[in-house]
Amino acid sequence: MSSDESRRRGKFITFEGIDGAGKSSHIAGVAAFLRRRGLQVLTTREPGGTPLGEALRELLLHEAMHLETEALLMFAARREHLARVIEPALERGDWVVCDRFSDATYAYQSGGRGLERKKFAQLEEWVHSHLQPDLTLLFDLSSSIASGRIVAQARELDRFEQERSDFHERVRRAYLERAIAAPQRIQIIDAEQAPEAIKKMIEDIIAIHCL
Numbered sequence: 001m002s003s004d005e006s007r008r009r010g011k012f013i014t015f016e017g018i019d020g021a022g023k024s025s026h027i028a029g030v031a032a033f034l035r036r037r038g039l040q041v042l043t044t045r046e047p048g049g050t051p052l053g054e055a056l057r058e059l060l061l062h063e064a065m066h067l068e069t070e071a072l073l074m075f076a077a078r079r080e081h082l083a084r085v086i087e088p089a090l091e092r093g094d095w096v097v098c099d100r101f102s103d104a105t106y107a108y109q110s111g112g113r114g115l116e117r118k119k120f121a122q123l124e125e126w127v128h129s130h131l132q133p134d135l136t137l138l139f140d141l142s143s144s145i146a147s148g149r150i151v152a153q154a155r156e157l158d159r160f161e162q163e164r165s166d167f168h169e170r171v172r173r174a175y176l177e178r179a180i181a182a183p184q185r186i187q188i189i190d191a192e193q194a195p196e197a198i199k200k201m202i203e204d205i206i207a208i209h210c211l
Helices: 003-008 024-035 051-062 067-092 102-112 117-128 143-152 165-181 195-209
Strands: 012-017 041-045 095-099 135-140 186-190
Touching: 012 024, 012 102, 024 041, 024 095, 024 195, 041 067, 051 067, 067 095, 067 102, 067 117, 102 117, 102 165, 135 165, 135 195, 143 165, 165 186, 186 195
Parallel strands: 012 095, 012 135, 041 095, 135 186
Antiparallel strands: none
16 A cells, blocks of 8 residues: 555544443544544444344344354454445445444453453454454443442343343453553543543544543
């Protein structure tokens, strides 16, 4: 790729965190922040983002299955998402803001459920060895506070949200482990802060790392 082509490529920003950390509520704000700077922005999510991915999302969130089946379906949805949505958008020069990506699979399937790290690494290498997010915002929050937030929403919970607190603590630890391994890419957000403080922190991080 020439230097001109590299400059035209869009940026890929992902949001991560345990259920209840509040990450999804900030995605629209980030998209608006970027659009005010004249950027074309696509927001999407995982699992999902394509018709096939959304169908797989329903299975993954509501149907019990073997751990390795779960991991394979996550990466199958991701491969389709990359091929149909994320990569074409980045090649057009658009910015992509995605609710979860492979860090979530590492945290939930490896950290939470116990998928072998080696198997996760093989799937990640196979599906997107050529691409990692330019920036990942990791919303960090204790599982007890996150659980309280979920309960307060008074809605039907998916099978991940229904897991016990020790599962969510393992997920949180795996996220932090991933952040230690990629400190330049993964920026940790203290999700206990007030929404306005979080919003400012996110905008400052994006300005430093991406703009």
